[in-house]
Amino acid sequence: MAITAAQVKELRESTGAGMMDAKKALTETDGDMQAAVDWLRTKGLAKAAKKSGRTAAEGLVAVKVDGNVGVAVELNSETDFVAKNAEFQSLIRDVADVAVHQPDVAALAEADMGGKKVKDVITDAIAKIGENMTLRRMERLEGDNVTAYVHNAAADGMGKIGVLVAFKGDDAATARQIAMHIAAIAPAALDENSLDPAVMEKEKAVQMDIARESGKPEQVIEKMIDGRMNKWLSEVTLVNQAFVVNPDLTVGQAAKEAGIELQGFVRVVVGEGIEVEKEDFAAEVAKAAGKG
Structure with missing residues (x-):
């Protein structure tokens, strides 16, 4: 092709x-x-298998904790200007308050909010503010305790990145530091057992192909793979990552020292995975002039 x-x-x-x-x-x-x-x-030609980062959707993530339940709700807007609007922020705060009692985003859209369905309240806001909005997703997390953190906060409890951490124990301060770590480092999973086995196998296959390019004996390659997979796990699993607050410890070690047991986490980034098609400047000018 x-x-x-x-x-x-x-x-x-x-x-x-x-x-x-x-x-x-x-x-x-x-x-x-x-x-x-x-x-x-x-x-060996890729510097990193990173995502393109072409996430252009605007909006906010609001987090809410009620007892041992936490939710992160993403409401998208077309522009960042609207995301800074007090009415938009009030709307997503109210939606998050309703979300703690709902199992998923589909149920949330149909849930009652002041006598109307959430989806209808959003439709009314679209008409009033004059910009399209989308209730994109909701993540729910339960545990013995749940703490929340937002990065790039636009207002209390809402920002561009929302993190929830479920934990057992009393040290909420350390749990919050771990939430900040998650916002910054973006682990793929809590631990090795939480990783999708298919992702593990795929990574191992890639590392095997890389190792075989070296032309070394199979028994040497097996040892190389073990080392590389351990390094990869230390990069993608939360408990094995170097703790940003104290890089001498892993997150798992820091949690243990604080007397807490990590039970799970959620990380939601505004616009993650959404791509907005953009024309280059010349194409826009040509189109405006009636030539495109």
Whole structure:
């Protein structure tokens, strides 16, 4: 299949690979973006298998804790200007208050809020504020205790990143520091047992391919894989990550010293995974002039 310049650009942005390497990776994998990332990693040509970061949706995440239940609700808007609007902030705060009693976002949309369904209240707000809004998602977390943290706070309890941490024990201050760590470092899972086995197998396969490129004996490769997988786990699992507050300890060690047991976490980022199509400036000018 023909590989487009846009595909090459996207792969380069997500991996840091050179233009020709990115094009070859896409050609070798028939344009499959994720397979191309893996191909580059196998060849040692990808700086990191990071996401492109092209998340353009605006809005806020509101967090709310009620007893041993915490929720994080994402309400999207078209512009950051509206997200800073007091009415928008009041709306998402009220929605979060309702959310603590709901199991998921579908139920939340249908739930009662002041005599109307949440979805209808949002529709009314769209008409009043004049900008589209979307109740995108809701994450719910339960535990012995739950603490919440927002990063880039726009107002109390709402910001661009919302984190919930469930824990057993009394040291809420350490739990909050761990929530701040999660906001900054973005672990993929609590521990090895919480990781999707398919993700583990995929990473192991990629590391195996990388190791085999070295041409070393199979028994040496097996040892290499063990070391690389342990390093990978220390990067993606919360309890094995170096604690940002005290890098001499892992998060798991810090929790143990504080006498708390981590039970789970949720991290929600505004616009995560949403891409908004953008035209380049010349195309916009041409379109405005009636030439596009």
